[in-house]
Amino acid sequence: xxxxxxxxxxxxxxxxxxxxxxxxxxxxxxxxxxxxxxxxxxxxxxxxxxxxxxxxxxxxxxxxxxxxxxxxxxxxxxxxxxxxxxxxxxxxxxxxxxxxxxxxxxxxxxxxxxxxxxxxxxxxxxxxxxxxxxxxxxxxxxxxxxxxxxxxxxxxxxxxxxxxxxxxxxxxxxxxxxxxxxxxxxxxxxxxxxxxxxxxxxxxxxxxxxxxxxxxxxxxxxxxxxxxxxxxxxxxxxxxxxxxxxxxxxxxxxxxxxxxxxxxxxxxxxxxxxxxxxxxxxxxxxxxxxxxxxxxxxxxxxxxxxxxxxxxxxxxxxxxxxxxxxxxxxxxxxxxxxxxxxxxxxxxxxxxxxxxxxxxxxxxxxxxxxxxxxxxxxxxxxxxxxxxxxxxxxxxxxxxxxxxxxxxxxxxxxxxxxxxxxxxxxxxxxxxxxxxxxxxxxxxxxxxxxxxxxxxxxxxxxxxxxxxxxxxxxxxxxxxxxxxxxxxxxxxxxxxxxxxxxxxxxxxxx
Amino acid sequence: xxxxxxxxxxxxxxxxxxxxxxxxxxxxxxxxxxxxxxxxxxxxxxxxxxxxxxxxxxxxxxxxxxxxxxxxxxxxxxxxxxxxxxxxxxxxxxxxxxxxxxxxxxxxxxxxxxxxxxxxxxxxxxxxxxxxxxxxxxxxxxxxxxxxxxxxxxxxxxxxxxxxxxxxxxxxxxxxxxxxxxxxxxxxxxxxxxxxxxxxxxxxxxxxxxxxxxxxxxxxxxxxxxxxxxxxxxxxxxxxxxxxxxxxxxxxxxxxxxxxxxxxxxxxxxxxxxxxxxxxxxxxxxxxxxxxxxxxxxxxxxxxxxxxxxxxxxxx
Numbered sequence: 001x002x003x004x005x006x007x008x009x010x011x012x013x014x015x016x017x018x019x020x021x022x023x024x025x026x027x028x029x030x031x032x033x034x035x036x037x038x039x040x041x042x043x044x045x046x047x048x049x050x051x052x053x054x055x056x057x058x059x060x061x062x063x064x065x066x067x068x069x070x071x072x073x074x075x076x077x078x079x080x081x082x083x084x085x086x087x088x089x090x091x092x093x094x095x096x097x098x099x100x101x102x103x104x105x106x107x108x109x110x111x112x113x114x115x116x117x118x119x120x121x122x123x124x125x126x127x128x129x130x131x132x133x134x135x136x137x138x139x140x141x142x143x144x145x146x147x148x149x150x151x152x153x154x155x156x157x158x159x160x161x162x163x164x165x166x167x168x169x170x171x172x173x174x175x176x177x178x179x180x181x182x183x184x185x186x187x188x189x190x191x192x193x194x195x196x197x198x199x200x201x202x203x204x205x206x207x208x209x210x211x212x213x214x215x216x217x218x219x220x221x222x223x224x225x226x227x228x229x230x231x232x233x234x235x236x237x238x239x240x241x242x243x244x245x246x247x248x249x250x251x252x253x254x255x256x257x258x259x260x261x262x263x264x265x266x267x268x269x270x271x272x273x274x275x276x277x278x279x280x281x282x283x284x285x286x287x288x289x290x291x292x293x294x295x296x297x298x299x300x301x302x303x304x305x306x307x308x309x310x311x312x313x314x315x316x317x318x319x320x321x322x323x324x325x326x327x328x329x330x331x332x333x334x335x336x337x338x339x340x341x342x343x344x345x346x347x348x349x350x351x352x353x354x355x356x357x358x359x360x361x362x363x364x365x366x367x368x369x370x371x372x373x374x375x376x377x378x379x380x381x382x383x384x385x386x387x388x389x390x391x392x393x394x395x396x397x398x399x400x401x402x403x404x405x406x407x408x409x410x411x412x413x414x415x416x417x418x419x420x421x422x423x424x425x426x427x428x429x430x431x432x433x434x435x436x437x438x439x440x441x442x443x444x445x446x447x448x449x450x451x452x453x454x455x456x457x458x459x460x461x462x463x464x465x466x467x468x469x470x471x472x473x474x475x476x477x478x479x480x481x482x483x484x485x486x487x488x489x490x491x492x493x494x495x496x497x498x499x500x501x502x503x504x505x506x507x508x509x510x
Numbered sequence: 511x512x513x514x515x516x517x518x519x520x521x522x523x524x525x526x527x528x529x530x531x532x533x534x535x536x537x538x539x540x541x542x543x544x545x546x547x548x549x550x551x552x553x554x555x556x557x558x559x560x561x562x563x564x565x566x567x568x569x570x571x572x573x574x575x576x577x578x579x580x581x582x583x584x585x586x587x588x589x590x591x592x593x594x595x596x597x598x599x600x601x602x603x604x605x606x607x608x609x610x611x612x613x614x615x616x617x618x619x620x621x622x623x624x625x626x627x628x629x630x631x632x633x634x635x636x637x638x639x640x641x642x643x644x645x646x647x648x649x650x651x652x653x654x655x656x657x658x659x660x661x662x663x664x665x666x667x668x669x670x671x672x673x674x675x676x677x678x679x680x681x682x683x684x685x686x687x688x689x690x691x692x693x694x695x696x697x698x699x700x701x702x703x704x705x706x707x708x709x710x711x712x713x714x715x716x717x718x719x720x721x722x723x724x725x726x727x728x729x730x731x732x733x734x735x736x737x738x739x740x741x742x743x744x745x746x747x748x749x750x751x752x753x754x755x756x757x758x759x760x761x762x763x764x765x766x767x768x769x770x771x772x773x774x775x776x777x778x779x780x781x782x783x784x785x786x787x788x789x790x791x792x793x794x795x796x797x798x799x800x801x802x803x804x805x806x807x808x809x810x811x812x813x814x815x816x817x818x819x820x821x822x823x824x825x826x
Contacts, residue, residue, distance in 0.1 A: 116753035331714050332716040332717075348710055349710050349711050350711055350777070351708065352708045352711055352712070359700060363700070363715040370697040373696045374695055374697070377695070
């Protein structure tokens with residue numbers, strides 16, 4: 001094996017006396033795609049921020065290309081050849097692709113002006129290398145997020161990075177775009193560039209990574225070649241439990257008691273269409289049942305949820321609630337009808353960052369908590385305390401701003417926001433995305449509990465385990481239509497994949 | 511229950527304390543009822559307008575029209591109580607000369623609010639419309655003349671004393687406390703902060719965003735109208751060309767020094783009052799110690815810049 005490109009050993013770091021990392025290690029070989037996994041709070045981002053010069057370590061050594069180094073700022077890290085692609089894009093959407101590629105490193109003419117000819121040539125080289133086909137003179141923002149992300153990666157690679165750090169790079173990509181990204185990563189690898197790939201999606205890690213380092217409670221608890229591990233091993237390592245234990249309990253906490261027949265139909269949608277990629281959806285949701293919506297990204301699953309919840313105007317079809325036609329023209333009307341919708345986008349459609357855990361949790365419940373416009377804060381506090389306990393929300397106190405909480409805890413607060421109104425139908429769009437394994441199981445268990453109590457759930461999930469173990473029925477969507485319906489018990493992952501990939505004619509309508 | 515004092519507010523209180531201590535040491539006759547009364551009467555109108563401005567800023571908007579709304583309300587009042595009808599019915603006339611201008615001011619707020627919340631015009635553009643046209647309307651109402659009058663009942667609003675302090679100071683104080691409670695305790699306050707904090711999340715949670723925004727511009731305009739009446743009462747004269755001039759900027763300055771974030775989502779009412787008081791006292795201190803008017807403006811601006819910078823630092 002080659003000498004390692006990077007070797008971090010015995011790294012410790014505390015924040016205000018609380019240790020975030022104790023004895024963390026990370027070794028990366030040249031041309032290796034390396035994943036760092038762990039629950040939220042395990043120290044992944046702290047370790048990466050120490051590597052990229054955002055934080056300074058308390059002790060330990062960082063050996064980069066055979067020499068001990070001390071990177072004191074992101075700029076120093078970048079100059080040493082460590083580039084980071086952030087989750088939030090850090091480029092300038094209004095400017096052209098060329099301007100973005102050369103941003104901060106513009107080639108100059110003899111007069112000190114920007115040499116656009118060289119800039120364009122450089123841009124074309126980068127784009128060609130990754131097989132990205134676009135007009136470099138157009139504004140970057142006019143392209144889909146995926147393309148923008150690839151441009152950001154191309155930009156980093158063009159600066160001779162030896163190590164590229166990608167933090168949840170696929171969170172805004174659809175499957176085809178993910179494939180393009182993986183192609184780029186494989187190409188980088190072939191050229192000897194190493195990649196640190198951080199993702200909550202284990203399937204992706206198994207597909208693209210060579211080696212994985214597992215962190216738990218600020219320590220490196222293991223590092224292994226991915227080929228030698230199973231998914232269960234990985235989860236067990238992150239949780240600190242044995243694989244056997246988890247196998248017995250199931251991969252998710254969504255599995256329920258045997259199917260109960262004949263629950264009343266809470267909502268029945270027929271021929272639902274909007275101008276937003278929803279063509280014709282038929283759906284029936286019964287009390288005490290989970291219906292899963294499966295489909296590739298872009299198949300219209302989120303659009304279906306938006307239509308039902310009154311966010312997009314219907315261009316066709318109708319919604320019956322308890323058998324009566326309902327005019328749901330806004331989320332407010334949907335809430336009044338007993339619907340709740342947990343958006344997949346926690347940050348832009350979920351949290352109110354500066355408000356407290358308490359204020360965030362009761363936002364949808366507020367009308368029922370107030371008399372003559374005055375909020376009954378005593379009752380509010382009692383209710384919030386109850387949810388914090390029941391959902392296991394980890395916060396210093398209920399008046400802590402929600403932005404200070406980890407992603408998993410924010411998600412629990414938002415789930416609490418909707419459970420508090422005691423909805424009859426709960427629409428969950430990727431409820432466990434971007435949430436660590438421990439919180440994920442807790443959230444699944446909470447959902448299951450509500451279903452047992454008679455709530456109807458529409459579950460959109462990209463994780464096959466959640467759909468297969470949790471849903472009574474799985475409606476498969478394609479191009480805005482429901483194309484088939486699979487009924488549990490007995491649905492297998494192969495069946496589901498087959499149904500998702502099948503043409504609209506297969507399987508018959510739902 | 512012990513609520514932690516907001517560090518921003520604490521910083522402002524310390525700065526005010528230092529300023530007062532400096533004045534006690536340096537400024538002759540500082541501890542004097544007259545000094546207090548002068549300062550209170552000058553700061554009250556700014557504070558009243560700034561309270562409304564802070565609510566608008568909390569919603570994620572801005573209101574440039576407050577000065578023009580003051581001018582319209584201020585121009586209307588004398589027209590009403592100098593009318594033949596009001597002279598015949600002094601009681602009803604006085605009431606009408608207060609209520610009608612406030613209602614007209616509220617209507618201006620509805621106009622702003624509808625443009626912004628329903629038609630989706632950007633707040634700075636929407637309120638610019640009335641910023642420009644409102645003063646014109648006020649001047650048309652008064653034919654561009656300075657109206658002077660004597661009406662002791664009305665001028666009490668600007669010159670009266672309660673417990674030896676100017677009545678408008680009490681009004682500002684009561685409004686501050688009242689609105690602080692509204693922000694903290696009512697569903698409107700909670701919705702306001704959620705609209706300014708994350709509008710899309712608020713919509714999804716069933717918050718009636720348009721109604722909340724319109725209500726906020728109505729409150730801001732009504733408070734501006736009240737401030738316009740007070741200014742006219744202080745002067746016993748109404749000058750449509752000058753009432754409330756540059757008031758929007760003073761109000762924004764007070765709100766920002768008080769801890770409002772222009773990105774929305776925060777409505778520190780007590781902070782706004784203290785911010786207005788701080789700017790006022792700063793100017794007074796400099797002038798009372800022989801610093802020229804021109805220098806005072808420059809130093810005040812510098813202090814505001816420092817205050818804002820300090821608050822940014824604390825937010826990280």
